[in-house]
Amino acid sequence: MDSKEILGFCLKNGLLIDREVLGLFNGTDEDATKFIIERIKERTNNRVITKNIFFENNKAEEFFSEIPEDKKENIQKLKIKLGLSIEISKSSQESAQSKFLSEISKSSTENRLNELQEKTKSPQESSQIKFDEQISKETGQKILSDTSVKVVSTFPATSKGSDMKNFTTYFRNRYSEMKSFLQERPELTNLLSINKISSNRQGISVIGMVSDKKTTKNKNIILEVEDLTGKIKVLVSESKKELYEKTQDICLDSVLGFKCTGNREILFANEIFFPDASIPERKKSPVEECAIFISDIHVGSKLFLEKNFLNFIDYLNGRTKNSPEADKIKYLFVVGDLIAGVGVYPNQERDLEIKDIEGQYAKFYELFSKIRDDIKIIIIPGNHDCVRLAEPQPMLDEKYAWPVYNLKNATLVSNPSMINIGSRDGFSGFDVLLYHGFSYFYYANTIPKLIAQDSANAPDKIMHYLLQNRHLAPTHASVQYVPHEKDPLTIRKIPDIFVSGHTHAGTVSYYNNILVISSSCWEDLTPIQEKFGSKPNFCKVPMFNLKTRQIKILDFEDEEHKNKIAAKMAEKKSPQEMAQSKFLSEISKSPTGKPAQLNLARS
CATH class of the missing domain: 2.40.50.140 (Nucleic acid-binding proteins)
Incomplete structure (x- = not known):
């Protein structure tokens, strides 16, 4: 049914329909749509159909469970759009992907997507994938997630508008x-x-x-x-x-x-x-598990360091010699910029290996599907991903990032969001605040203290500043944002761990007992970074032990790449800066005062 037909059917039944819900219903099966609208009229006192109706008193399951079996397959898309739990069967996956594949042009992207389709047909992948229902405490929105990871807060795409x-x-x-x-x-x-x-x-x-x-x-x-x-x-x-x-x-x-x-x-x-953020103690889990943090993978870029990333995946799967703690890793946080994106900056297509968004997400799926299933992957978007730039950014758009939705061990949430991991009887777990970090360069370039600290290359200093302000972007001009009744960028609940990306500079520190982590990147030095003197870190993965609180930096950057970057940086450094870099390099090898660093790169 199209929007006009749906609106007419609602008016005939004495109902009005919210514009957002009308858009979500548009294009769904006629009989199934009419069935749901009739049930809403019969079983609720509401005369205006809004998204909230589906979440009140567990009505959603009631509405959808009564749909005739032959219509259920046609209504799955609507359930996804509404943010309800879904069950993707082998047949529905294949039909949706086959339809998509039939519409795209013959290209290298088609080959990659065909490979993805074949993987979803394999015995291991063709079993039904279930995403359990979780409800954000702040928004009431239901989220696709795994039950062992608790979503404390996330934000939907809706807002009250921008007047x-x-x-x-x-x-x-x-x-x-x-x-x-x-x-x-x-x-x-x-x-x-x-x-x-x-x-x-x-x-x-x-x-x-x-x-x-x-x-x-x-x-x-x-x-x-x-x-x-x-x-x-x-x-x-x-x-x-x-x-x-x-x-x-x-x-x-x-x-x-x-x-x-x-x-x-x-x-x-x-x-x-200042409002300031602090916690009284650094908690420890009774169980030994590890969490690792990455961001800015930029899959699809010609500069994507794929060989290094595959080494990282081999480490997670215990396929490298020096991986004694790999089996303890239970949580992998991906803090935005999964892909390079398309049209992010002028003439970007010249820098792309994969020139369309769906192809880039298909490659992302190809890589992440290799990771062992017991590692829970938590994903937020960044400014290169297929979502609006204005914050809060909703979780990845299923229309373009559908391959990512096939990762059965993944939890997709908004930017920013808060996740709880490691909770069990007698232990509250760790609250992890995730924010990609688009506001950071504004503060790095305007706050005198942050300018003096070269915080663009030491982003944890910016993160300390924002924790002090209890806000991720306090200045109106620092980010594009969509106004909400409750400001999504306010740091209401103080986290145990605060994680960001975006700057491509990896740092780890503490602020008032809060563990502050900025992730490094998996994209080589870009011409614009070289031009402006940026000093990104490559292929460094912080690993946090929830029981001992030990932090290790896993290093997947190979020596050849390190030497190449060092040579480029040396061209721009004075003799004094070179001496200081050597001194800092020696300090980083010391077990005192710095996270331990393990070089896990392979030539």
Whole structure:
């Protein structure tokens, strides 16, 4: 049925249908669609069909289970679109993929997709693949996932739209939530709303969002701060050195607490407080398991380091000599940019080995299907993947990334999202915050402290800064985003582990007991990285032992590649920088103060 026919049938039955649901129903089997609409009318009090109807009181299973057997195959796509659990049988897989293959042109991509189709027909793969239902606590959305991995939060593609009213609501709600974090600070005494500040000089505290920041001719900094009741100027004197340095690193739109003296005309800051994130202890699992973290694979690029990646897969499967801990690895996090994508930047097609998105995801499937089944793979998208650029990015679009949906040990969630791993009786597990990291270069290039730390090549410094702000992109201009009633980029629940990618620079550190990991990449040095002096790390995989908390860096970069990159970097380094690099290289070999590094590359 098309949209017009569906709408007419709904009106005939005295029902209205949400525009989003109408789009999802469009093109589905006529009899099955009418059957579902009639059941909704009979068994609910709702007169407007929305996605929520399918999740209320477990109605979804009731609606779909009663569909006649001969119609069930035609309704599987609708279940996927609605975010419900699905059961993909051998026949439905083959028919969907055969239909796709018949529509694409004869090319090298067709050969790859044919190979994928043959794999799904093999005895090992043709058994029914079931994705269990999980419901995000924050969104109520059902997610395709494995039951041993708990989805704490993920975000659907829907939002309230991008008109001015929704942005206002978004910022107001963000302010209120950040205020609640700051109100827990005992230092913020005599806390007042801005409209309650009197004309008499007094010692007070305020919580506000920084809407403007200027430096006076006397080099003092004036912040314009607002809450839900009004605005006021807060002056930070250059004479207060420590406070002044802290103020220089404040970004616009951050919500902060100020301990001040002054009146309704102007306030003079004595202390400034960030919402900040910390956990009291570094927890340990009673069971010895390991989690590993990768990102920015860029499958489909001519610069994809496939040989090194295959070495990594061999390690996971215990096929290398030096792999004593491989069997302990139970979780693999893929933090965005699975593929190179298409049209991500001008003239990208010149850099592509595989020139279409579905072919790139087919190659991704080909690689990841080699990984042993007991490793749970958690996947979020990045800016190169087949989703919108605006954040939060929903999980991979099944229309283009359907090969990835055939990975039976994979959990697909949004960017950002939070996952819990390793929980069992008596142990709460580890909460892992996943964010690809598109906002990072904005802060690396605008915050003085981060500029001085060369944080574009040390992204954990940026991650510390964002944890301090309890937000993944506090400044309005730092990312494209879609406003939600509850800001998806606010760090509500403080994670045990915070993982990102995007910068191609691998780092591991701690911030207030939170393990902070930035993943390296599997794409060779690009011309644009070389031009701007980027220093990516290649084929490095952090491995975290959940019981001992030991961190090891598994190194799959071969010596030939290391020497090639070193030669390129040397061309751009001064003698002083070369000496410093040699010194740092020697330190990294020490067991003290640095994660152990295992070289697992093969020539």
